[in-house]
């Protein structure tokens with residue numbers, strides 16, 4: 001039985017795909033057979049971040065519509081063992097993700113995988129609902145900014161009322177806050193919501209804090225999940241988050257403005 | 270900016286503290302709405318229709334809310350009538 005983890009947010013562009021790529025890579029690197037599914041039908045992007053865009057032959061919708069088998073559509077990652085990608089379709093309508101179709105694919109994957117990571121599209125429409133419906137756990141990806149926090153709270157409401165677990169009266173979906181694009185400098189200057197502020201408001205366990213980092217763009221330019229940039233702050237922060245997802249305790253890092261910048265600002269400005 | 274201004278600016282009235290306050294209010298409001306039963310919008314529409322038989326009112330002049338407490342729930346009905 002696989003654990004289904006949905007990376008969701010409501011608001012667009014907050015870092016869901018970046019996070020899905022790193023979390024799935026991190027889980028696979030820890031020895032778990034993992035598949036990451038792109039639910040963003042029509043706006044496929046995960047393939048680019050995972051550097052497999054030229055190896056896409058069949059996609060999620062092909063499998064749902066019986067035009068290809070799962071084995072034909074799954075792409076095996078070239079860097080990390082036991083990591084697979086199921087790409088989204090580029091051309092079809094979002095409604096092609098039927099409820100029964102998605103359920104069938106997840107059930108089949110569940111037989112052989114340990115983890116299924118679902119990269120949700122933005123919004124609260126059909127595609128996003130399909131991505132979260134079957135979730136066992138949700139990584140609520142949030143930026144320290146008012147509209148993102150509000151949308152995250154809406155998504156939490158949907159997880160609590162419209163997910164499979166809610167509808168069937170099972171244990172609720174595990175909810176985790178992943179705060180991304182965090183800038184400790186701006187937080188210290190009072191220009192950005194702090195991790196405490198966002199945690200207070202959303203009131204769910206904190207999975208990780210990913211700093212705003214140039215490395216993320218560099219990595220995505222090269223098709224490298226940023227968690228594989230072992231030396232970088234963002235990569236290490238994602239590694240911590242994956243460890244916490246598996247119940248490991250890790251201290252939070254990269255929450256403070258770096259000392260040099262701090263002194264330079266106080267005495268230099 | 271002096272050394273002390275730096276620390277003062279972290280306290281109140283920063284844009285982040287304004288953001289937090291606004292978020293706390295809107296999120297509390299939206300959570301309250303979420304817990305409302307599904308029949309409320311329909312109930313409101315029908316109440317508007319009934320009242321309209323006697324007085325001319327707009328849709329938003331009837332507000333219906335359910336307040337749930339431990340022992341009982343209170344259905345709160347607010348009708349604003351036009352001035353004459």
Ligand SMILES: Nc1ncnc2c1ncn2[C@@H]1O[C@H](COP(=O)(O)OP(=O)(O)OP(=O)(O)O)[C@@H](O)[C@H]1O
Nearest residue numbers: 012013014015016017018122181211212213216217
């Ligand atoms: N920690 C970070 N630091 C800097 N840039 C980041 C960080 N995380 C994400 N980004 C950048 O933000 C942009 C959006 O990221 P991403 O595509 O992962 O978001 P998304 O939530 O999947 O978007 P969509 O809602 O469109 O699917 C990208 O350009 C990415 O490089």
Ligand SMILES: [Mg+2]
Nearest residue numbers: 016017040045
């Ligand atoms: Mg995305």
